Amino acid sequence: MFIYIKHGDNNQFLVNTNCPTVVLMECIKTRLGLAESELIDLCDERGVLKFLFLPQNSQESARGLLKVKESFIVCIIKRSSDGAYNSVTSLLSGVDPAIIETLQTQIDNLEKTRLKQLHIVETRMATSEEINAQALSTKTTKKRKKVTHANAPDEEVQRHTGDRKSRN
Structure with missing residues (x-):
């Protein structure tokens, strides 16, 4: 099946959607003379982005993400x-x-979501580092306790030995 791609001064062309999204996007970039590194997406005529550039959509079939015979506008997404x-x-x-x-x-909302996900990852990493530090501290403390206990007389032995020493 196909869709209409609108660009420029009311120009349009057809593209086949029976391919992975990444292939469709490369085809559109080539047809419009855009650099491969350019980040593009399509939006419908109401301005709703399709987020085809997101990794989870890149290998999915474009046919499943885009309505056939519908018109889409090419948009360039700028990232820092x-x-x-x-x-x-x-x-x-x-x-x-x-x-x-x-x-x-939509781009502002996407950025907010990206920042939230980044914060979650950073929090998990910090928590993981704290847990690892605590585990290392606990292991070190346990080792020290074992050494201390190994060198110190057992209470039970000390009680019996103390009793014997007092008898002598």
């Missing part, structure tokens, strides 16, 4: 060097400002 999602730009001229606002809101 630290991976933050900054902005989105439509490659279709004359897009309604409400659609641009909808696109930016």
Whole structure:
């Protein structure tokens, strides 16, 4: 099956969706003369992004993610060097400002989600490091206790020995 890709000054072309999403995106980049490193996505005519660039969608069939015979607008997603999602730009001229606002809101929400996930990972790593430090501390303490107990007389032995010493 196919979809319509809109770009430029009301230009459009057809693409086959019977392929992995990553192949579809490469085809669109080639057709539009975009660099391979460019991060692009498609949105419907209401401005709803399809998030085809996300890793979980890259190998999935585009046919399952995109409605056949529907029109989509190509958008460029801008990210900073630290991976933050900054902005989105439509490659279709004359897009309604409400659609641009909808696109930016989605990118802002995506960035918030990315930051939450990053915070969760950092918290887990910190917790894991604390647990490892505590475990290491406990092992060291146990070893010390064992050494201390091994060198110190057993209470039971001391009681009996103390009794004998007092008799002598």
